[in-house]
Amino acid sequence: MSASDTIAALATAPGMGAVAIVRISGPLCLQIAESVGRLTPETLKPRSARLAGVRSRDGDEVDRALYTFYPQPASFTGEDCLEISCHGGYAAVQAVLAAVMSAGARPAEPGEFTRRAFVNGKMDLAQAEAVNQLIRARTQTQRAAAKHTLDGALSHRVRGCSEVITRIAATLEASIDFPEDVDEPDRAVLAAELSAAIESLERTVELASRGRMLSAGIRMAIVGRPNVGKSSLLNLLATRPRAIVSDIPGTTRDFLEETVEIGGLCVLAIDTAGIRDTADIVEQEGVKRALETLEQADIGLIVLDASEGLRQVDIEVLDKAGDRAVAVWNKTDIVRASPDDPRIPPSVPCVRMCALSGEGLPELEVAVISRLGAGSGFFDEALAATQRQVAALERAREHLRVAEEAVRSPYALDLAAIQIQTARGALAEITGENVVDSLIDTIFSTFCIGK
Ligand SMILES: Nc1nc2c(ncn2[C@@H]2O[C@H](COP(=O)(O)OP(=O)(O)O)[C@@H](O)[C@H]2O)c(=O)[nH]1
Numbered sequence: 001m002s003a004s005d006t007i008a009a010l011a012t013a014p015g016m017g018a019v020a021i022v023r024i025s026g027p028l029c030l031q032i033a034e035s036v037g038r039l040t041p042e043t044l045k046p047r048s049a050r051l052a053g054v055r056s057r058d059g060d061e062v063d064r065a066l067y068t069f070y071p072q073p074a075s076f077t078g079e080d081c082l083e084i085s086c087h088g089g090y091a092a093v094q095a096v097l098a099a100v101m102s103a104g105a106r107p108a109e110p111g112e113f114t115r116r117a118f119v120n121g122k123m124d125l126a127q128a129e130a131v132n133q134l135i136r137a138r139t140q141t142q143r144a145a146a147k148h149t150l151d152g153a154l155s156h157r158v159r160g161c162s163e164v165i166t167r168i169a170a171t172l173e174a175s176i177d178f179p180e181d182v183d184e185p186d187r188a189v190l191a192a193e194l195s196a197a198i199e200s201l202e203r204t205v206e207l208a209s210r211g212r213m214l215s216a217g218i219r220m221a222i223v224g225r226p227n228v229g230k231s232s233l234l235n236l237l238a239t240r241p242r243a244i245v246s247d248i249p250g251t252t253r254d255f256l257e258e259t260v261e262i263g264g265l266c267v268l269a270i271d272t273a274g275i276r277d278t279a280d281i282v283e284q285e286g287v288k289r290a291l292e293t294l295e296q297a298d299i300g301l302i303v304l305d306a307s308e309g310l311r312q313v314d315i316e317v318l319d320k321a322g323d324r325a326v327a328v329w330n331k332t333d334i335v336r337a338s339p340d341d342p343r344i345p346p347s348v349p350c351v352r353m354c355a356l357s358g359e360g361l362p363e364l365e366v367a368v369i370s371r372l373g374a375g376s377g378f379f380d381e382a383l384a385a386t387q388r389q390v391a392a393l394e395r396a397r398e399h400l401r402v403a404e405e406a407v408r409s410p411y412a413l414d415l416a417a418i419q420i421q422t423a424r425g426a427l428a429e430i431t432g433e434n435v436v437d438s439l440i441d442t443i444f445s446t447f448c449i450g451k
Protein backbone atom coordinates (compact mmCIF):
# COMPACT_ATOMS: atom_id res chain seq x y z
CA MET A 1 0.00 0.00 0.00
CA SER A 2 1.50 3.26 -1.09
CA ALA A 3 0.13 6.76 -0.59
CA SER A 4 1.05 7.57 -4.20
CA ASP A 5 -1.31 4.91 -5.56
CA THR A 6 -4.54 5.97 -7.15
CA ILE A 7 -7.38 4.33 -5.27
CA ALA A 8 -10.98 3.71 -6.29
CA ALA A 9 -14.09 2.36 -4.62
CA LEU A 10 -17.84 2.55 -4.64
CA ALA A 11 -18.71 5.48 -2.37
CA THR A 12 -22.45 4.84 -2.26
CA ALA A 13 -24.07 1.87 -0.53
CA PRO A 14 -23.89 -1.34 -2.56
CA GLY A 15 -27.20 -2.62 -3.87
CA MET A 16 -30.12 -1.41 -5.96
CA GLY A 17 -30.28 2.31 -6.50
CA ALA A 18 -30.76 4.85 -9.24
CA VAL A 19 -27.25 6.23 -9.05
CA ALA A 20 -23.96 4.94 -7.71
CA ILE A 21 -20.83 6.98 -7.20
CA VAL A 22 -17.40 5.55 -7.91
CA ARG A 23 -14.83 7.66 -6.13
CA ILE A 24 -11.22 7.88 -7.27
CA SER A 25 -8.32 9.64 -5.54
CA GLY A 26 -4.68 9.98 -6.53
CA PRO A 27 -2.37 11.19 -9.27
CA LEU A 28 -3.96 9.14 -12.07
CA CYS A 29 -7.39 10.79 -11.97
CA LEU A 30 -6.94 12.86 -15.12
CA GLN A 31 -5.43 9.92 -16.95
CA ILE A 32 -8.36 7.70 -15.93
CA ALA A 33 -10.88 10.33 -17.08
CA GLU A 34 -9.09 10.40 -20.40
CA SER A 35 -8.85 6.65 -21.00
CA VAL A 36 -12.24 5.69 -19.54
CA GLY A 37 -14.29 8.78 -20.44
CA ARG A 38 -12.32 10.17 -23.41
CA LEU A 39 -12.27 13.43 -21.45
CA THR A 40 -9.23 15.65 -21.84
CA PRO A 41 -8.15 18.02 -19.05
CA GLU A 42 -9.49 20.87 -21.22
CA THR A 43 -12.99 19.36 -21.44
CA LEU A 44 -13.09 18.32 -17.77
CA LYS A 45 -13.69 21.60 -15.97
CA PRO A 46 -12.89 21.38 -12.23
CA ARG A 47 -15.90 20.81 -9.98
CA SER A 48 -18.47 20.71 -12.77
CA ALA A 49 -20.26 17.60 -13.93
CA ARG A 50 -19.62 16.32 -17.43
CA LEU A 51 -21.62 13.59 -19.15
CA ALA A 52 -19.57 10.98 -21.01
CA GLY A 53 -19.42 7.30 -21.79
CA VAL A 54 -17.55 4.81 -19.62
CA ARG A 55 -15.34 2.57 -21.70
CA SER A 56 -14.01 -0.81 -20.71
CA ARG A 57 -10.45 -1.91 -21.47
CA ASP A 58 -11.70 -3.25 -24.84
CA GLY A 59 -13.21 0.10 -25.75
CA ASP A 60 -16.86 -0.96 -25.27
CA GLU A 61 -19.11 1.66 -23.77
CA VAL A 62 -20.39 -0.07 -20.61
CA ASP A 63 -22.38 2.87 -19.20
CA ARG A 64 -22.87 6.61 -19.51
CA ALA A 65 -22.03 8.64 -16.44
CA LEU A 66 -21.35 12.06 -14.97
CA TYR A 67 -17.69 12.83 -14.30
CA THR A 68 -16.71 15.43 -11.72
CA PHE A 69 -13.08 16.34 -11.23
CA TYR A 70 -11.76 17.93 -8.02
CA PRO A 71 -8.16 19.06 -8.50
CA GLN A 72 -5.86 18.90 -5.50
CA PRO A 73 -5.60 20.39 -2.91
CA ALA A 74 -9.26 21.53 -2.77
CA SER A 75 -10.72 18.03 -2.61
CA PHE A 76 -11.86 15.70 0.16
CA THR A 77 -8.57 13.82 0.31
CA GLY A 78 -6.36 16.76 -0.67
CA GLU A 79 -5.32 14.83 -3.80
CA ASP A 80 -6.79 14.91 -7.29
CA CYS A 81 -10.22 13.29 -6.99
CA LEU A 82 -12.63 12.07 -9.63
CA GLU A 83 -16.21 11.03 -9.02
CA ILE A 84 -18.09 9.00 -11.59
CA SER A 85 -21.85 8.97 -11.01
CA CYS A 86 -23.04 5.97 -12.95
CA HIS A 87 -26.16 3.81 -12.92
CA GLY A 88 -26.70 2.01 -9.63
CA GLY A 89 -27.33 -1.64 -8.91
CA TYR A 90 -24.80 -4.37 -9.47
CA ALA A 91 -23.67 -4.93 -13.05
CA ALA A 92 -23.23 -1.31 -14.11
CA VAL A 93 -21.20 -0.53 -10.99
CA GLN A 94 -19.02 -3.61 -11.47
CA ALA A 95 -18.33 -2.66 -15.10
CA VAL A 96 -17.42 0.94 -14.20
CA LEU A 97 -15.17 -0.18 -11.35
CA ALA A 98 -13.47 -2.70 -13.63
CA ALA A 99 -12.87 -0.01 -16.26
CA VAL A 100 -11.37 2.32 -13.65
CA MET A 101 -9.12 -0.42 -12.26
CA SER A 102 -7.89 -1.38 -15.70
CA ALA A 103 -6.99 2.28 -16.27
CA GLY A 104 -4.58 2.17 -13.34
CA ALA A 105 -6.44 2.51 -10.04
CA ARG A 106 -6.40 -0.10 -7.32
CA PRO A 107 -9.22 -0.94 -4.89
CA ALA A 108 -9.23 1.33 -1.82
CA GLU A 109 -8.76 -0.11 1.65
CA PRO A 110 -11.46 0.55 4.26
CA GLY A 111 -11.35 4.21 5.30
CA GLU A 112 -8.48 4.98 2.94
CA PHE A 113 -10.06 8.14 1.48
CA THR A 114 -10.59 9.61 4.93
CA ARG A 115 -7.14 8.44 6.01
CA ARG A 116 -5.62 10.37 3.11
CA ALA A 117 -7.67 13.42 4.10
CA PHE A 118 -6.14 13.13 7.59
CA VAL A 119 -2.59 12.52 6.34
CA ASN A 120 -2.86 15.48 3.95
CA GLY A 121 -4.03 17.77 6.75
CA LYS A 122 -7.58 18.25 5.43
CA MET A 123 -8.89 17.27 8.86
CA ASP A 124 -7.48 16.09 12.16
CA LEU A 125 -7.96 12.62 13.63
CA ALA A 126 -10.97 13.56 15.76
CA GLN A 127 -12.71 14.92 12.67
CA ALA A 128 -11.74 11.91 10.58
CA GLU A 129 -13.25 9.59 13.18
CA ALA A 130 -16.38 11.75 13.21
CA VAL A 131 -16.86 11.04 9.49
CA ASN A 132 -17.37 7.41 10.46
CA GLN A 133 -19.70 8.36 13.29
CA LEU A 134 -21.78 10.59 11.05
CA ILE A 135 -22.18 7.78 8.53
CA ARG A 136 -23.18 5.36 11.28
CA ALA A 137 -25.58 7.78 12.99
CA ARG A 138 -29.07 6.31 13.27
CA THR A 139 -30.77 8.98 15.32
CA GLN A 140 -30.88 12.75 14.97
CA THR A 141 -29.00 13.29 18.23
CA GLN A 142 -26.22 10.92 17.07
CA ARG A 143 -26.06 12.85 13.82
CA ALA A 144 -25.89 16.21 15.59
CA ALA A 145 -23.11 15.02 17.92
CA ALA A 146 -21.11 13.62 15.00
CA LYS A 147 -21.54 16.85 13.08
CA HIS A 148 -20.28 18.91 16.02
CA THR A 149 -17.12 16.82 16.14
CA LEU A 150 -16.75 16.84 12.36
CA ASP A 151 -17.07 20.63 12.42
CA GLY A 152 -14.17 20.68 14.85
CA ALA A 153 -15.89 21.33 18.19
CA LEU A 154 -13.99 18.55 20.00
CA SER A 155 -10.68 19.45 18.33
CA HIS A 156 -11.21 23.11 19.19
CA ARG A 157 -11.75 22.38 22.88
CA VAL A 158 -8.77 20.00 22.98
CA ARG A 159 -6.45 22.45 21.19
CA GLY A 160 -7.58 25.31 23.41
CA CYS A 161 -6.67 23.33 26.52
CA SER A 162 -3.42 22.19 24.98
CA GLU A 163 -2.39 25.78 24.22
CA VAL A 164 -3.09 26.93 27.75
CA ILE A 165 -1.11 24.13 29.38
CA THR A 166 1.73 24.52 26.89
CA ARG A 167 2.10 28.13 28.03
CA ILE A 168 2.07 27.04 31.67
CA ALA A 169 4.66 24.34 30.94
CA ALA A 170 6.91 26.91 29.22
CA THR A 171 6.79 29.16 32.28
CA LEU A 172 7.61 26.24 34.55
CA GLU A 173 10.43 24.97 32.38
CA ALA A 174 12.05 28.39 32.07
CA SER A 175 12.30 28.66 35.84
CA ILE A 176 13.52 25.05 36.15
CA ASP A 177 16.16 25.37 33.43
CA PHE A 178 17.41 28.85 34.31
CA PRO A 179 16.91 29.19 38.05
CA GLU A 180 19.50 32.03 38.23
CA ASP A 181 17.91 34.18 35.56
CA VAL A 182 14.22 33.45 35.95
CA ASP A 183 12.36 34.00 39.20
CA GLU A 184 10.21 31.18 40.41
CA PRO A 185 6.75 31.80 38.94
CA ASP A 186 3.87 32.79 41.17
CA ARG A 187 2.54 29.42 42.25
CA ALA A 188 -0.92 30.73 43.11
CA VAL A 189 -1.31 32.18 39.62
CA LEU A 190 -0.12 28.95 37.98
CA ALA A 191 -2.44 26.86 40.14
CA ALA A 192 -5.40 29.05 39.22
CA GLU A 193 -4.55 28.74 35.53
CA LEU A 194 -4.24 24.97 35.81
CA SER A 195 -7.48 24.78 37.71
CA ALA A 196 -9.27 26.68 34.92
CA ALA A 197 -7.76 24.32 32.32
CA ILE A 198 -8.93 21.30 34.33
CA GLU A 199 -12.42 22.75 34.57
CA SER A 200 -12.63 23.26 30.83
CA LEU A 201 -11.30 19.75 30.25
CA GLU A 202 -13.90 18.36 32.62
CA ARG A 203 -16.61 19.96 30.51
CA THR A 204 -15.06 18.36 27.42
CA VAL A 205 -15.03 14.95 29.12
CA GLU A 206 -18.67 15.45 30.06
CA LEU A 207 -19.74 16.40 26.52
CA ALA A 208 -17.71 13.55 25.01
CA SER A 209 -19.20 11.08 27.50
CA ARG A 210 -22.67 12.17 26.41
CA GLY A 211 -21.58 11.51 22.84
CA ARG A 212 -20.42 8.04 23.86
CA MET A 213 -23.78 7.41 25.50
CA LEU A 214 -25.44 8.31 22.21
CA SER A 215 -23.36 6.02 20.05
CA ALA A 216 -23.05 3.06 22.42
CA GLY A 217 -26.83 2.96 22.79
CA ILE A 218 -28.93 2.27 25.85
CA ARG A 219 -30.27 -1.12 26.96
CA MET A 220 -33.87 -1.03 28.06
CA ALA A 221 -35.50 -4.16 29.48
CA ILE A 222 -39.29 -4.56 29.29
CA VAL A 223 -40.31 -6.78 32.21
CA GLY A 224 -43.42 -7.74 34.13
CA ARG A 225 -45.92 -10.49 34.74
CA PRO A 226 -47.32 -12.52 31.84
CA ASN A 227 -50.04 -10.86 29.78
CA VAL A 228 -49.54 -7.32 31.05
CA GLY A 229 -48.69 -6.14 27.51
CA LYS A 230 -44.88 -6.23 27.31
CA SER A 231 -44.80 -7.58 23.76
CA SER A 232 -47.51 -5.12 22.72
CA LEU A 233 -45.34 -2.33 24.11
CA LEU A 234 -42.29 -3.55 22.17
CA ASN A 235 -44.33 -3.61 18.99
CA LEU A 236 -45.56 -0.11 19.68
CA LEU A 237 -42.00 1.17 20.19
CA ALA A 238 -40.73 -0.75 17.17
CA THR A 239 -43.60 0.62 15.07
CA ARG A 240 -44.00 -2.84 13.56
CA PRO A 241 -45.29 -6.19 14.79
CA ARG A 242 -42.02 -7.55 16.11
CA ALA A 243 -43.19 -9.81 18.93
CA ILE A 244 -46.07 -12.27 19.05
CA VAL A 245 -48.92 -10.86 21.10
CA SER A 246 -51.54 -13.18 22.52
CA ASP A 247 -53.83 -13.47 25.50
CA ILE A 248 -52.25 -16.83 26.39
CA PRO A 249 -49.90 -16.18 29.31
CA GLY A 250 -46.34 -17.36 28.72
CA THR A 251 -46.25 -16.63 24.96
CA THR A 252 -42.86 -14.88 25.06
CA ARG A 253 -40.37 -17.42 26.36
CA ASP A 254 -37.08 -16.11 25.04
CA PHE A 255 -36.23 -12.45 24.73
CA LEU A 256 -36.53 -10.26 21.65
CA GLU A 257 -34.46 -7.20 20.88
CA GLU A 258 -35.25 -4.25 18.70
CA THR A 259 -33.39 -0.98 18.24
CA VAL A 260 -35.80 1.89 18.67
CA GLU A 261 -35.50 5.65 18.93
CA ILE A 262 -36.65 7.32 22.12
CA GLY A 263 -36.32 11.09 22.35
CA GLY A 264 -33.55 10.95 19.74
CA LEU A 265 -31.66 8.28 21.65
CA CYS A 266 -30.73 4.92 20.20
CA VAL A 267 -32.28 2.39 22.57
CA LEU A 268 -32.12 -1.38 22.43
CA ALA A 269 -35.55 -2.43 23.70
CA ILE A 270 -35.63 -6.01 25.01
CA ASP A 271 -38.94 -7.82 25.41
CA THR A 272 -38.73 -10.61 27.98
CA ALA A 273 -40.72 -13.58 29.21
CA GLY A 274 -43.42 -12.85 31.80
CA ILE A 275 -42.28 -13.26 35.38
CA ARG A 276 -44.25 -15.94 37.23
CA ASP A 277 -43.79 -19.26 39.02
CA THR A 278 -44.13 -21.97 36.46
CA ALA A 279 -43.57 -25.69 36.13
CA ASP A 280 -42.67 -25.38 32.45
CA ILE A 281 -38.89 -25.76 32.15
CA VAL A 282 -38.61 -23.66 29.00
CA GLU A 283 -40.63 -20.90 30.60
CA GLN A 284 -38.50 -21.13 33.78
CA GLU A 285 -35.42 -20.48 31.69
CA GLY A 286 -37.25 -17.54 30.10
CA VAL A 287 -37.99 -16.06 33.52
CA LYS A 288 -34.35 -16.49 34.53
CA ARG A 289 -33.22 -14.68 31.38
CA ALA A 290 -35.76 -11.93 31.94
CA LEU A 291 -34.31 -11.20 35.36
CA GLU A 292 -30.76 -11.29 33.98
CA THR A 293 -31.75 -8.90 31.21
CA LEU A 294 -33.18 -6.52 33.80
CA GLU A 295 -29.99 -6.75 35.83
CA GLN A 296 -27.82 -5.75 32.85
CA ALA A 297 -30.13 -3.03 31.55
CA ASP A 298 -29.58 0.73 31.82
CA ILE A 299 -33.28 1.14 32.32
CA GLY A 300 -36.15 -1.21 33.21
CA LEU A 301 -39.71 -0.66 32.01
CA ILE A 302 -41.76 -2.50 34.61
CA VAL A 303 -45.09 -3.12 32.93
CA LEU A 304 -48.07 -3.32 35.28
CA ASP A 305 -51.66 -4.23 34.46
CA ALA A 306 -53.94 -1.36 35.44
CA SER A 307 -56.95 -3.64 35.29
CA GLU A 308 -55.47 -5.98 37.87
CA GLY A 309 -53.53 -3.64 40.15
CA LEU A 310 -50.22 -4.29 41.84
CA ARG A 311 -49.21 -7.84 42.78
CA GLN A 312 -46.41 -9.08 45.01
CA VAL A 313 -44.28 -10.11 41.96
CA ASP A 314 -44.57 -6.56 40.58
CA ILE A 315 -43.20 -5.13 43.80
CA GLU A 316 -40.28 -7.57 43.72
CA VAL A 317 -39.44 -6.69 40.12
CA LEU A 318 -39.70 -2.96 40.82
CA ASP A 319 -37.36 -3.48 43.73
CA LYS A 320 -34.86 -5.34 41.52
CA ALA A 321 -34.84 -2.52 38.99
CA GLY A 322 -34.11 0.01 41.75
CA ASP A 323 -33.26 3.45 40.46
CA ARG A 324 -33.46 2.26 36.85
CA ALA A 325 -37.17 1.51 37.09
CA VAL A 326 -39.94 3.22 35.17
CA ALA A 327 -43.36 1.87 36.13
CA VAL A 328 -45.74 1.54 33.19
CA TRP A 329 -49.42 1.12 34.06
CA ASN A 330 -50.72 -0.51 30.90
CA LYS A 331 -54.28 -1.19 29.75
CA THR A 332 -55.54 2.12 31.09
CA ASP A 333 -58.15 1.90 28.33
CA ILE A 334 -59.91 -0.71 30.47
CA VAL A 335 -59.49 1.01 33.83
CA ARG A 336 -59.53 4.77 33.87
CA ALA A 337 -59.22 5.17 37.63
CA SER A 338 -55.77 6.19 38.81
CA PRO A 339 -53.91 2.99 39.61
CA ASP A 340 -51.40 4.73 41.87
CA ASP A 341 -50.24 2.43 44.61
CA PRO A 342 -48.40 3.52 47.76
CA ARG A 343 -46.20 0.44 47.55
CA ILE A 344 -44.43 1.92 44.51
CA PRO A 345 -41.57 4.08 45.82
CA PRO A 346 -42.29 7.76 45.15
CA SER A 347 -38.94 8.06 43.33
CA VAL A 348 -40.13 5.70 40.58
CA PRO A 349 -41.70 7.58 37.67
CA CYS A 350 -45.12 6.15 36.79
CA VAL A 351 -46.64 6.37 33.34
CA ARG A 352 -50.18 5.45 32.33
CA MET A 353 -50.64 4.10 28.87
CA CYS A 354 -52.39 1.86 26.42
CA ALA A 355 -49.95 -0.25 24.40
CA LEU A 356 -52.63 -1.00 21.82
CA SER A 357 -53.51 2.60 20.91
CA GLY A 358 -50.19 4.22 21.83
CA GLU A 359 -51.84 6.58 24.28
CA GLY A 360 -49.28 7.68 26.87
CA LEU A 361 -46.27 6.96 24.65
CA PRO A 362 -44.97 10.58 24.70
CA GLU A 363 -45.14 10.54 28.51
CA LEU A 364 -43.28 7.23 28.55
CA GLU A 365 -40.51 8.70 26.40
CA VAL A 366 -40.19 11.70 28.73
CA ALA A 367 -40.00 9.39 31.75
CA VAL A 368 -37.29 7.23 30.15
CA ILE A 369 -35.21 10.26 29.19
CA SER A 370 -35.46 11.81 32.62
CA ARG A 371 -34.67 8.48 34.28
CA LEU A 372 -31.45 8.42 32.25
CA GLY A 373 -30.65 11.91 33.55
CA ALA A 374 -30.82 13.06 29.97
CA GLY A 375 -33.45 15.79 30.18
CA SER A 376 -34.11 18.34 27.51
CA GLY A 377 -30.98 19.96 26.11
CA PHE A 378 -28.77 17.27 27.64
CA PHE A 379 -27.44 16.15 24.27
CA ASP A 380 -27.53 19.52 22.51
CA GLU A 381 -23.80 20.08 22.82
CA ALA A 382 -22.78 16.40 22.97
CA LEU A 383 -19.63 15.65 21.04
CA ALA A 384 -19.32 12.36 19.22
CA ALA A 385 -16.28 10.66 20.67
CA THR A 386 -14.80 7.21 20.70
CA GLN A 387 -13.92 5.29 23.83
CA ARG A 388 -10.26 5.92 23.04
CA GLN A 389 -10.83 9.67 22.89
CA VAL A 390 -12.76 9.76 26.17
CA ALA A 391 -10.01 7.69 27.83
CA ALA A 392 -7.33 10.11 26.56
CA LEU A 393 -9.30 13.11 27.83
CA GLU A 394 -9.62 11.49 31.24
CA ARG A 395 -5.91 10.69 31.36
CA ALA A 396 -5.05 14.30 30.50
CA ARG A 397 -7.37 15.53 33.25
CA GLU A 398 -5.78 13.23 35.85
CA HIS A 399 -2.25 14.39 34.98
CA LEU A 400 -3.32 18.02 35.23
CA ARG A 401 -4.84 17.36 38.63
CA VAL A 402 -1.53 15.95 39.87
CA ALA A 403 0.26 18.93 38.34
CA GLU A 404 -2.04 21.36 40.10
CA GLU A 405 -1.46 19.62 43.41
CA ALA A 406 2.30 19.78 42.84
CA VAL A 407 2.16 23.50 42.09
CA ARG A 408 0.14 24.13 45.23
CA SER A 409 2.62 22.15 47.35
CA PRO A 410 5.97 23.57 48.41
CA TYR A 411 7.89 20.96 46.43
CA ALA A 412 9.94 21.35 43.27
CA LEU A 413 8.12 22.30 40.10
CA ASP A 414 9.70 19.51 37.99
CA LEU A 415 6.91 17.10 38.85
CA ALA A 416 4.26 19.53 37.62
CA ALA A 417 6.17 20.13 34.38
CA ILE A 418 6.38 16.38 33.67
CA GLN A 419 2.69 15.87 34.39
CA ILE A 420 1.73 18.69 32.06
CA GLN A 421 3.87 17.24 29.28
CA THR A 422 2.15 13.87 29.70
CA ALA A 423 -1.26 15.55 29.60
CA ARG A 424 -0.27 17.34 26.38
CA GLY A 425 0.68 13.97 24.87
CA ALA A 426 -2.72 12.53 25.75
CA LEU A 427 -4.50 15.49 24.16
CA ALA A 428 -2.38 15.19 21.02
CA GLU A 429 -3.56 11.59 20.65
CA ILE A 430 -7.09 12.87 20.15
CA THR A 431 -6.28 15.28 17.35
CA GLY A 432 -3.74 12.84 15.91
CA GLU A 433 -0.56 14.90 16.33
CA ASN A 434 0.81 12.16 18.53
CA VAL A 435 -0.23 8.73 17.28
CA VAL A 436 1.62 5.70 16.04
CA ASP A 437 0.86 4.24 12.61
CA SER A 438 -0.50 1.02 14.06
CA LEU A 439 -3.19 2.97 15.91
CA ILE A 440 -4.08 4.82 12.73
CA ASP A 441 -4.36 1.46 10.95
CA THR A 442 -6.75 0.22 13.63
CA ILE A 443 -8.87 3.36 13.57
CA PHE A 444 -9.39 3.43 9.82
CA SER A 445 -9.93 -0.32 9.53
CA THR A 446 -13.30 0.15 11.24
CA PHE A 447 -14.44 2.36 8.36
CA CYS A 448 -16.27 1.02 5.34
CA ILE A 449 -14.66 0.77 1.95
CA GLY A 450 -15.26 3.90 -0.09
CA LYS A 451 -15.14 6.22 2.95
N1 LIG B 1 -57.15 -3.55 26.46
C1 LIG B 1 -55.84 -3.65 26.33
N2 LIG B 1 -55.30 -4.84 26.03
C2 LIG B 1 -53.96 -4.91 25.90
C3 LIG B 1 -53.13 -3.77 26.06
N3 LIG B 1 -51.85 -4.17 25.87
C4 LIG B 1 -51.89 -5.48 25.59
N4 LIG B 1 -53.16 -5.94 25.61
C5 LIG B 1 -53.62 -7.30 25.37
O1 LIG B 1 -53.13 -8.13 26.42
C6 LIG B 1 -52.80 -9.43 25.93
C7 LIG B 1 -51.35 -9.75 26.27
O2 LIG B 1 -50.50 -8.88 25.55
P1 LIG B 1 -48.97 -9.20 25.30
O3 LIG B 1 -48.38 -8.01 24.69
O4 LIG B 1 -48.80 -10.51 24.61
O5 LIG B 1 -48.48 -9.33 26.81
P2 LIG B 1 -47.13 -9.94 27.38
O6 LIG B 1 -47.42 -11.32 27.79
O7 LIG B 1 -46.81 -9.07 28.56
O8 LIG B 1 -46.08 -9.85 26.31
C8 LIG B 1 -53.08 -9.40 24.45
O9 LIG B 1 -54.34 -9.96 24.21
C9 LIG B 1 -53.06 -7.91 24.11
O10 LIG B 1 -53.85 -7.61 22.99
C10 LIG B 1 -53.75 -2.52 26.38
O11 LIG B 1 -53.12 -1.48 26.56
N5 LIG B 1 -55.10 -2.52 26.50
Ligand SMILES: [Mg+2]
Binds near residue numbers: 244274
Ligand atom coordinates in the same frame (compact mmCIF):
# COMPACT_ATOMS: atom_id res chain seq x y z
MG1 LIG C 1 -44.97 -11.33 25.52
